[in-house]
Amino acid sequence: MDLLKTLVDKGLRRELPTRQEALAVLATSDDDLLDVVAAAGKVRRQWFGKRVKLNYLVNLKSGLCPEDCSYCSQRLGSETGILKYTWLKPDEAVAAAGAGVAGGAKRVCLVASGRGPTDRDVDRVSQTIEAIKSKHEGVEVCACLGLLSDGQADRLRAAGADAYNHNLNTSEATYGDICTTHDFSDRVSTVQQAQAAGLSACSGLIAGMGESDEDLVDVVFALRELDPDSVPVNFLIPFEGTPLGGEWTLTPQRCLRILAMVRFVCPDVEVRLAAGREIHLRTLQPLALHLVNSIFLGDYLTSEGQAGKADLEMIADAGFEVEGTGTTTLPEHRTPADSCGSHSGGCGPCGGEANGGAAAARTDLVAVRRRGAGTDLPPNA
Numbered sequence: 001m002d003l004l005k006t007l008v009d010k011g012l013r014r015e016l017p018t019r020q021e022a023l024a025v026l027a028t029s030d031d032d033l034l035d036v037v038a039a040a041g042k043v044r045r046q047w048f049g050k051r052v053k054l055n056y057l058v059n060l061k062s063g064l065c066p067e068d069c070s071y072c073s074q075r076l077g078s079e080t081g082i083l084k085y086t087w088l089k090p091d092e093a094v095a096a097a098g099a100g101v102a103g104g105a106k107r108v109c110l111v112a113s114g115r116g117p118t119d120r121d122v123d124r125v126s127q128t129i130e131a132i133k134s135k136h137e138g139v140e141v142c143a144c145l146g147l148l149s150d151g152q153a154d155r156l157r158a159a160g161a162d163a164y165n166h167n168l169n170t171s172e173a174t175y176g177d178i179c180t181t182h183d184f185s186d187r188v189s190t191v192q193q194a195q196a197a198g199l200s201a202c203s204g205l206i207a208g209m210g211e212s213d214e215d216l217v218d219v220v221f222a223l224r225e226l227d228p229d230s231v232p233v234n235f236l237i238p239f240e241g242t243p244l245g246g247e248w249t250l251t252p253q254r255c256l257r258i259l260a261m262v263r264f265v266c267p268d269v270e271v272r273l274a275a276g277r278e279i280h281l282r283t284l285q286p287l288a289l290h291l292v293n294s295i296f297l298g299d300y301l302t303s304e305g306q307a308g309k310a311d312l313e314m315i316a317d318a319g320f321e322v323e324g325t326g327t328t329t330l331p332e333h334r335t336p337a338d339s340c341g342s343h344s345g346g347c348g349p350c351g352g353e354a355n356g357g358a359a360a361a362r363t364d365l366v367a368v369r370r371r372g373a374g375t376d377l378p379p380n381a
């Protein structure tokens with residue numbers, strides 16, 4: 001297919017595809033799916049070989065959010081039955097992070113629900129970052145605390161944070177459909193503040209919220225313009241009790257086409273397979289490893305993921321290898337000499353554990369997290 005040859009050539013040269021080419025990837029047929037995966041896989045291997053970076057989420061503060069993001073189980077008025085707790089103490093967060101590191105995670109993502117942190121919250125998270133860094137040498141820490149105010153990114157950087165995550169989630173044109181309490185430009189501003197402070201920016205999207213192909217291409221092109229070091233691609237987890245709880249529109253094939261499109265538009269960026277992979281890609285998860293170079297290990301913020309052991313087996317069986325702490329994630333041309341070397345992140349209070357709308361909720365597929373941080377039970381890692 002001429003389209004795929006063109007996209008591979010551009011990806012190997014780090015050249016931006018046209019919008020029409022990106023849209024054409026999303027419009028390919030299921031018959032062409034393996035050709036699409038193979039083509040995007042060439043670009044993935046050019047920049048990241050067969051390495052898979054593992055990231056581990058620690059939900060520092062769960063639920064009780066005043067914002068109304070319709071995809072989120074932690075939103076205002078949520079009736080999802082998720083765990084609700086206020087800030088973990090630094091030693092509790094260190095213990096939770098340690099489980100992920102022991103499981104092979106190279107990056108710990110510290111996430112808190114809410115519109116954004118107070119200065120006292122930044123103090124609290126700074127103590128946690130310092131505690132994790134002193135206990136786990138070489139581990140990267142990404143903070144994900146919502147919208148930042150002046151000076152907060154600098155303080156997180158000074159405390160040792162390597163990265164900051166804040167997702168754009170969807171296109172600017174449709175942002176008002178998923179949230180009324182903040183807007184797209186607020187999110188762009190926070191990503192830019194993180195970059196200005198020298199933090200590695202992580203910003204991604206959520207697919208499966210009823211958006212069009214044009215919306216998906218819009219948000220990925222907006223991300224490319226922002227130039228984050230990592231792009232988490234979340235697939236909506238339609239939680240029962242949220243406005244999007246019945247939004248079950250994704251297929252495994254659609255998910256793979258979306259990941260391929262993101263890889264072609266952001267060829268040398270850490271593309272992370274994030275929330276929702278288990279319930280939407282299902283048995284096709286291993287094919288996604290040919291497109292992404294990063295995944296989350298274990299559970300998500302408020303829902304349970306695949307067992308960590310199964311993730312490691314999947315990576316090995318598919319012929320990939322877990323990236324070690326001594327390896328730089330990003331290609332040399334994207335890695336400043338004083339950086340953490342990975343430039344990524346990818347959580348989000350805001351990660352993409354959405355809720356769905358029209359159809360029935362699928363409580364058989366979405367399991368609320370009842371283990372790990374905020375509970376007395378051991379975590380999944």
Ligand code: SF4
Nearest residue numbers: 065069072075349350
């Ligand atoms: S996505 Fe973040 S800001 Fe929005 S409701 Fe959820 S926790 Fe709050």
